[in-house]
Amino acid sequence: MTLLEDTKYLEVEIWRGDAAGGEFQSFQVPAYESQTILDVVSWVQQNTDPGLTYRYACRVGMCGSCAMMVNGTPRWTCRTHVKKVADGDRLRVAPLRNLPIIKDLATDMDPFFDKWVAAEGKHHPSKSREDQIEQIDPENSARVEANSGIECINCSVCYAACDTVAGNPDYLGPAALQRAWTLYNDARDAKKQVILDAVSGTGGCHNCHSQGSCTVHCPNELNPMKAIxxxxxxxxxxxLRKAR
Amino acid sequence: MLDLRLYMMQRLSAMFMAPFVLVHIAVMVYAIQGGLSTEEILGRTQGSVFWFLFYATFVIAVSVHSAIGLRVIAHEMLKLNGLTLSVLTWGICLVLLFTGGRAVTAVTLL
Known part of the structure; x- marks a missing residue:
């Protein structure tokens, strides 16, 4: 690539490889105003190396597809500005931590979503379609608690940030447990004890060390640590009730 | 690696340990104030049902609490699993029970 004299460039290292291994590859990417990390990765794929593999969809922080490690920190790349996270003009972009790598920056999200199901992070209906719709009081304390977690976009940033997941691969992780807590507090969910049993196994909520990386890094400023x-x-x- | 049962055992043993530690330290500070000798201390503890029950419960709580705590560290840092991890957990618990039990009986039995 020919570098232009009057253009400022970012020194970008991007991890290339697959599940068998890989290494960082260097690229020089033109720096622009209001440039996001996803813009940088897309520029490399569109202008330098069409073979670069990564995942994104909405580009506006809604879909949770584009999370990657940026200079060692998990971030939603479509909403992360280069100027806020670059080390000078240097960027190092890698696939999300704690997940198997498919290729380059794309990770296999199956373990992440499998754990949502394992934590009973799915709706257990309490009514049939013939019943009246349940009236929900938005001021109710359980509803307020449930509302605090419903903006999760499944981006897996908390899962990548969690040192407990890194040390204990069976641990369900912050997102799945926060989902379980949201449903536990939802008046429309019929199987609260099933949820509590699901999060009480060997990989359950009791493994959390309350280090709080999930809460620090959540791009939507949710608080999975409080949910856990x-x-x-x-x-x-x-x-204790069962013991009595 | 911690299920609810182990978590509750660790938390409940910690609840027991907290007052035991405070009483243990307070008694030690009090006992050495007047220059109490070993013989004088043993004279007060040997044959005492209260101190036997106090330190026996303390040793049980410590053994349970430490074994579960070290189990988590062994799993996360050393990647131990399954039978190896169970053997280590029970091993630590039994060693602490044995050594602690020896100390308690030496200090409280006549």
Whole structure:
């Protein structure tokens, strides 16, 4: 690629490889105003190396597809500005931590979503279509608690940030547990004890060390650590009730 | 690696340990104030049902709490699993029970 004298360039290292291994490859990318990390990766794919593999969809922070490690930190790349995270003019972009790599920057999200199901992060209906729709009081404390987690976009940034997942691959992780807590607090969910049992196994919420990386890095500023603390509290109460 | 049962055992043993540690330290500070000798201390503890029950419960709580805590570290840092991890957990618990039990009986039994 011919570099232009009057253009400022970013020094970008992008991880290339697959599940068997790989290494960082260097690229020089023109720097622009209001440039996001996803813009940088897309520029490389469109102008330098069409074979670069990565994942994105909405580009506006809605779909949760484009999360990657940027200078060692998990981020939603479509909403992360280069000027906020670059080390001088240097960027190092890698696939999300704690997930198997498919190719380059694309990770296999199956373990992440499998754990949502394992944590019973799915709706358990309490009514049939013949019943009246349940009236929900938005001021109700359980509803307020449920609302605090519903903006999760499944981006897996919290999962990549979690040191407990890194040390204990069976751990369900912050996103799945926060989903379980949201449903536990939803008046329309019929199987609250099933949820508590699902998060009480060997990979359950009790493995969380409350380090808080999930909450620090969540791009939507949610608080999975608080949700996990709620699950620990409710499972402990349930345990003591059963013991009586 | 911690299920609800182990989590509750660790938390409940911690609840027991907290007052035990405070009483243990307070008694130690009090006992050495007047220059109490080993013989005088043993004279008060040997044959005492209270101190036997106090330190026996303390040792059980410590053994359970430590074994579960070290189990988590062994799993996350050393990647131990399955039978190896269970053997290590029980091994730590039994060693602490044995050594602690020896100390308790030496100090409280006549």
């Amino acid at each position: 603390a709620g699950l620990k509290r409710e499972t402990a109460i349930s345990f």
